[in-house]
Amino acid sequence: MESSLREIEQREKMKKEKRHIETMIKYERAKICPKCGELMRYAFGEVFKCDHCGQEELTSFGKVRKYIEENGPSNASNISRGTGVPVSIINKYLREGRIEIPDGSDSYIKCEDCGADIRYGRYCPACAAKHNKDQNVGIFNSEAGEVPKHKRDAYGKMHTLDVMEKTRNKK
Ligand SMILES: [Zn+2]
Ligand SMILES: [Zn+2]
Known part of the structure; x- marks a missing residue:
């Protein structure tokens, strides 16, 4: 007992x-x-x-990266279908700046503050700068996205950002 x-x-x-x-x-x-x-x-x-x-x-990110490497940039639902990784996770990678939507796509993610189109991250450069000034807290670089320069009649496409890692893993 x-x-x-x-x-x-x-x-x-x-x-x-x-x-x-x-x-x-x-x-x-x-x-x-x-x-x-x-x-x-x-x-x-x-x-x-x-x-x-x-x-x-x-890993999930490894699957996404492999898919993009093998199939070229694609939109979130295609990547999700091809990898079994949920769209919400793919969006998370975009927000974290681990993957990006290439310039020239017709759909982008939005700045969480002003709704401007960005290719990756959480805020457009202007809002990221404002955040830094207002709150005196640094936003991680990866959260500050980039505004696309072009739009094209294509689906929002993505490719991975970490070229370094990509090259290293190539066999
Ligand atoms: Zn085992
Ligand atoms: Zn903004």
Whole structure:
């Protein structure tokens, strides 16, 4: 009947570990292996690796990037269909400035303040500058988007921003 202090400690430890794993999965720093069910670790270059069976899986962003690399710039719903990554996540990458809508597309995302067209980020350069001045807090560079110079009769298309990483991972 009596659960020793050690057992309680053990349980607490396991609970903490479980929470930690859940957080890792939520922020795409870990994933459950589809092959053997073990916990996969984030390796590098948007890849998860299973130490147990050697299985490798791409992160959501890795899938999006691969799709764009292989199919060229496309719109969010095409990318979503091709990768299984929800449109909301793709939009999040746009807001984070990890992918961008190329100049010349006909639809863009909007500045969260004034509604101006931007290619990526959260604010147009003018609003980003205003935020910095008003609040005296820096907006991360990636939140300050870029205004497109052209519009074209095409779907809003996207490609990845991190060219460096792209080249590095090319085989
Ligand atoms: Zn595995
Ligand atoms: Zn704005």
